[in-house]
Amino acid sequence: MHGNAHSISLLCELMRVSRSSYYDRFERVSVTSSQSEITRKLIAAFHFHKRRYGTRRLVSELADDGIQVGRQTVRTILADHGLRAIQPKSFVPKTTRTHPNLRRSPNLLLEREPARAPDEIYVSVIKYKTVTSSTL
Incomplete structure (x- = not known):
């Protein structure tokens, strides 16, 4: 700059x-x-993590590399390049854990007598809740 020949103030x-x-x-x-x-x-970090990292994780990832940048800046850069993080599928636990070699139980209701018309067969589920002394 010109700071060498003249003072910045001048x-x-x-x-x-x-x-x-x-x-x-x-x-x-x-x-x-x-x-x-x-x-x-x-963009390299975004693709390295297989498009799974959103702005919060990417800000943290860049901070680990010594780059201080805000979430809005990351959001703007991703939007400018048409990049969007993939929403992970929600975890749905399986209610039963069966052995992989065992077969599934057959649907006995439909094997015996299939329904011929609507509102002919009704099925219900009864759930019991165990009450302990701590819940009383």
């Missing part, structure tokens, strides 16, 4: 710009030049 005074504005602009130029590096690392 240059800012001549251009009628505050010194804080000069330094703000000076720092912004360096941030913009590193923006492409942040974008490259962000």
Whole structure:
């Protein structure tokens, strides 16, 4: 910059710009030049984790690499490149754990006498709740 030949204060005074504005602009130029590096690392981390990481995890991932960036910046970069994290499927536990070599139980109701019309067969489930002394 011109700081070597003249003082920053004098240059800012001549251009009628505050010194804080000069330094703000000076720092912004360096941030913009590193923006492409942040974008490259962000997209690489996004694809490395198979599109499963959202903004919170990606911010943490970049922080581990020493890059401080906010969630909104990550959200904007991902949106600009058309990237969106995959929503994981919800976990649904199986109610029974059967041995893999055992067969499933047959549907005895339909094997004996199939339904011939609607509202002909009704099925219900009864669930019991065990009451313990701690729940009373």
